[in-house]
Amino acid sequence: xxxxxxxxxxxxxxxxxxxxxxxxxxxxxxxxxxxxxxxxxxxxxxxxxxxxxxxxxxxxxxxxxxxxxxxxxxxxxxxxxxxxxxxxxxxxxxxxxxxxxxxxxxxxxxxxxxxxxxxxxxxxxxxxxxxxxxxxxxxxxxxxxxxxxxxxxxxxxxxxxxxxxxxxxxxxxxxxxxxxxxxxxxxxxxxxxxxxxxxxxxxxxxxxxxxxxxxxxxxxxxxxxxxxxxxxxxxxxxxxxxxxxxxxxxxxxxxxxxxxxxxxxxxxxxxxxxxxxxxxxx
Numbered sequence: 001x002x003x004x005x006x007x008x009x010x011x012x013x014x015x016x017x018x019x020x021x022x023x024x025x026x027x028x029x030x031x032x033x034x035x036x037x038x039x040x041x042x043x044x045x046x047x048x049x050x051x052x053x054x055x056x057x058x059x060x061x062x063x064x065x066x067x068x069x070x071x072x073x074x075x076x077x078x079x080x081x082x083x084x085x086x087x088x089x090x091x092x093x094x095x096x097x098x099x100x101x102x103x104x105x106x107x108x109x110x111x112x113x114x115x116x117x118x119x120x121x122x123x124x125x126x127x128x129x130x131x132x133x134x135x136x137x138x139x140x141x142x143x144x145x146x147x148x149x150x151x152x153x154x155x156x157x158x159x160x161x162x163x164x165x166x167x168x169x170x171x172x173x174x175x176x177x178x179x180x181x182x183x184x185x186x187x188x189x190x191x192x193x194x195x196x197x198x199x200x201x202x203x204x205x206x207x208x209x210x211x212x213x214x215x216x217x218x219x220x221x222x223x224x225x226x227x228x229x230x231x232x233x234x235x236x237x238x239x240x241x242x243x244x245x246x247x248x249x250x251x252x253x254x255x256x257x258x259x260x261x262x263x264x265x266x267x268x269x270x271x272x273x274x275x276x277x278x279x280x281x282x
Contacts, residue, residue, distance in 0.1 A: 047073035055093040059129030060238055061121035063088050070111040074102040080110055090125040099242035115240040122235045124216035127163035130235055136189040146199060147221050151178045158224040160217040164192050164200035167231025170217055198222035
């Protein structure tokens with residue numbers, strides 16, 4: 001019987017640690033995205049200024065699948081102009097309450113919204129938010145060696161991607177737009193090298209005359225004409241729960257485990273009593 005208790009205790013400990021681990025990993029992921037300096041000086045957002053230490057930089061892209069209710073701040077029930085259905089934007093900062101993660105929308109300095117009400121987008125904003133620490137680290141000698149003769153061999157248009165290794169083509173541009181080596185070396189902050197050792201360049205100057213917006217894109221400097229590069233990077237969806245998120249999972253699991261333990265104990269006791277009674281009858 002002691003072995004059964006020890007076994008059940010190990011199971012309980014494992015489940016609780018696993019639940020906590022998922023939560024911690026999600027929170028640490030957000031912490032890793034924090035910038036050392038402010039992304040924006042939000043001088044007219046009093047909530048951000050008074051909760052600066054609790055706010056984490058995000059930068060991830062989102063979509064409003066339906067009209068989304070926005071609030072003056074995460075601790076207020078005062079509603080402000082909603083985000084319209086179909087609108088794409090990014091979240092500047094996030095803030096956690098007990099049961100929700102809130103985001104400060106880039107389309108309004110006083111628009112806070114629950115992340116669970118938004119659809120996470122695997123777009124350039126989200127890529128930069130997740131991979132910016134891995135960008136801008138190539139050595140000049142390596143770039144020259146890898147890209148030195150690429151521009152001289154181009155025959156077709158250059159393929160534009162939604163973000164490096166996304167597998168999603170968003171258009172093409174003339175081979176004449178392949179950057180010179182001097183321009184690449186002059187600013188390598190938006191250069192990314194993938195696991196296949198290919199170099200990518202991120203741009204934000206693709207003007208869409210229909211929407212009047214500039215849409216970012218990436219080109220594969222190492223293989224600019226290839227439109228068959230598959231999806232090799234799946235971006236991580238940010239945590240949308242609150243500080244007590246892990247307890248919402250751990251409590252029901254704990255209740256089930258307790259019921260199982262009580263059931264085992266009752267069964268054991270009942271069995272022992274039955275054996276004892278049978279022995280006395282004999």
